[in-house]
Amino acid sequence: MIKVENVSFSYDKKNTIISNINFSINDGETVGLIGANGAGKSTILKLLVGLELNTQGEITIDDLKVQKDNLTKIRQKIGYVFQDPDNQLFMPTVYEDVAFAPKNYKFSPEEVHKRTIESLQKVGIEELKDKPIFQLSGGQKKLVTIATVLSMEPDILIFDEPTIALDPKNRRKFIYLVQALKGTKIIASHDLDLIYDTCSKVILIANGKIIAQGQTKTILEDKDLLENNGLELPLSLSKR
Ligand SMILES: Nc1ncnc2c1ncn2[C@@H]1O[C@H](COP(=O)(O)OP(=O)(O)OP(=O)(O)O)[C@@H](O)[C@H]1O
Ligand SMILES: [Mg+2]
Secondary structure (H helix, E strand, C coil): CEEEEEEEECCCCCCCCEEEEEEEECCCCEEEEECCCCCCHHHHHHHHCCCCCCEEEEEEECCEECCHHHHHHHHHHEEEECCCHHHCCCCCEHHHHHHHHHHHCCCCHHHHHHHHHHHHHHCCCHHHCCCEHHHCCHHHHHHHHHHHHHCCCCCEEEEECCCCCCCHHHHHHHHHHHHHCCCEEEEECCCHHHHHHHCCEEEEEECCEEEEEEEHHHHHCCHHHHHCCCCCCCHHHHCC
């Protein structure tokens, strides 16, 4: 279970970016984090994995407080797909990047290979395995970052704007993948149709505060609530 209690955060001690947020996520839930540009979605995700530690309040992941001495354990539980793949991919080739975590975790060479190929197959990019990262398109890079977290089969998956660079077919494939994946999932996205199709709960952020949280239908079908916070109804609902 993930628990965020009275959490506030600022990058520079001057501007408050996150103010006094509270939420909890049960094991196996898929939760959407939505809000306009700059609302604080990516920052909240960074706080969950302890990429920023200077927080007020308390965050716990399965009873482990997010603090320096717990980070190794916490990061073994969490797979985190960054908003910007360039911040995540650092090995020369696709295969090496996806194999990196399982190799580091000291799985046998056969197990590393199996996990790497299976992860690449899940996102449909096995044929890219020997490509240098720098030769990939934006969408291909995003798919590689998704494969890098799948290779560890973590209990918790965090996706920051997973569909932003994907074409319609890969986007649909990603939705099926999320629906099939077990475990706890948190998705920050402007793709409200993706959130509608995958999440049971939604948290709406504006200016670093939680404006609303609840059942996906309740939040995403509330046109006024969305529009008052810089968002629009999911396309599939606005066409009705
Ligand atoms: N490293 C940083 N240092 C200082 N301020 C930052 C830093 N990263 C983000 N911010 C600021 O924090 C606020 C929240 O940013 P964040 O990236 O969390 O928003 P977001 O909801 O993910 O937006 P987007 O939809 O554009 O991805 C913004 O005002 C941003 O300018
Ligand atoms: Mg963001």
